[in-house]
Amino acid sequence: MDNRDFIPAVRFCVASDTHISEERSYGTERIAKILALAYELSAKDNNYTALDAAAFVGDLTDAGEERQYEMFFREIGSSLREGTKPLFIVAKGHDCNTMGKAALGFFNERTGLPTDFHYVINGFHYIGVSTCEDEGIYYNEKQRVLLKNALDEAVADSPSKPVFVFHHEHVKRTVYGSSNFDGWGNDYFNDILFEYPQIVDFSGHSHYPLNDPRSIWQGEITALGTGAAHYAEFTADGERRLHPEGFDETAQFFLVEADAENNVRIRGYDALNSALLCEYFIENPADKNARQYTPAMQEARAKAPYFKTDAKPVITKGAGKTAIRIPQAESSDGEIIFAYRIVEKDSGGKELSKRLIINKYWLANPGDILYEIADENTVGVTVTAENAFGMKSEELDILI
Secondary structure: OOHHHOOEEEEEEEEOOOOEEOOEOHHHHHHHHHHHHHHHHHHOOOOOOOOOEEEEEOOOEOOOOHHHHHHHHHHHHHHOOOOOEEEEEOOOOHHHOOOOOHHHHHHHHHHOOOOOEEEEEOOEEEEEOOOOOOOOOOOOHHHHHHHHHHHHHHHHHOOOOOEEEEOOOEEOOOOOOOOOOOOOEEOOOHHHHOOOOOEEEEEOOOOOOOOOHHHEEEOOOEEEEOOOOOOOOEEEOOEEEEOOOOOOOOOEEEEEEEEOOOOEEEEEEEOOOOEEEEEEEEOOOOOHHHOOOOHHHHHHHOOOOEOOOOOOOEEEEEOOEEEEEEOOOEOOOOOOOOEEEEEEEOOOOOEEEEEEEEOOOOOOOOOOEEEEOOOOOOOEEEEEEEOOOOOEOOOEEEEO
């Protein structure tokens, strides 16, 4: 199917990890930007102008305090328009830090909405699981039963339709950030979820950017990491919880649509700059043989980035410092440039220092790479660009 012929039958947006706090006014501002852009994009579609639902999949607040919830509700109340169904996930971590399990009751009383839900919107099933009411654990057996029953009901209603599932932690060992090492995954529901290939699953928690190609995963199900509206985080070179320069400049969300033929289009946006970051088109998620975003297939399609032949770094010397402005590399496959490896060398070619700089690819325009020489004996620098799968460009050599 040609993506240009796609006519939505339902549309919703998904964001995560807003971490609302009275100490940061930009939290509510980013919610407003996300919803405003989702409505703006919807209004431009002559075939279908509705935004049917808006999902926020956990860590709505930073500390689970009542006043932070009120800030969140106030912004949602002013930004959400009539006709859009709110879908909220309450997470055990930040959303329950202060009030504990009482946060779920407070949320229910304040909104009139359940924290575990099963809705049908335009014939499509939406199933969400928040933290449970038990102290000390994220989920319980009762929720496993509820999830299984909801999925059975959805499939009995229409076995070929995608079923949209929402929760806070990633499904373990699926998307970027969900590995055992990364630590942001949860496998409590894996055995249930993996029985239903038509699931399109959305989760947050890791803050790993949604436009990283590893943030979409297809195997038993289709899973997506939703990025974050508060800050970005990474794993690289065996280190986790990395926060590079500018990591707090982020407000990502997905705009998701399904059509009458059960195809799904998913577009990721940078709400700070009102810009498209990535787009995925999934033909019939229920058909495991139609998978296009398995890790193996994505890596097979990936190509190493490159520097243009006329790429010209700018060297600035002064006040005992030498700084280099390095132009962005070019993508060969339309995917992100993940990082730059920079090596300083002396006059004999000996390595003096090396550094990995994670690219600001969570933004629509990452900008040039700014690097300050670390060793006074450096006479040359080599720069290598790297994609998300570790494929490297040829070296860009810079004489100081």
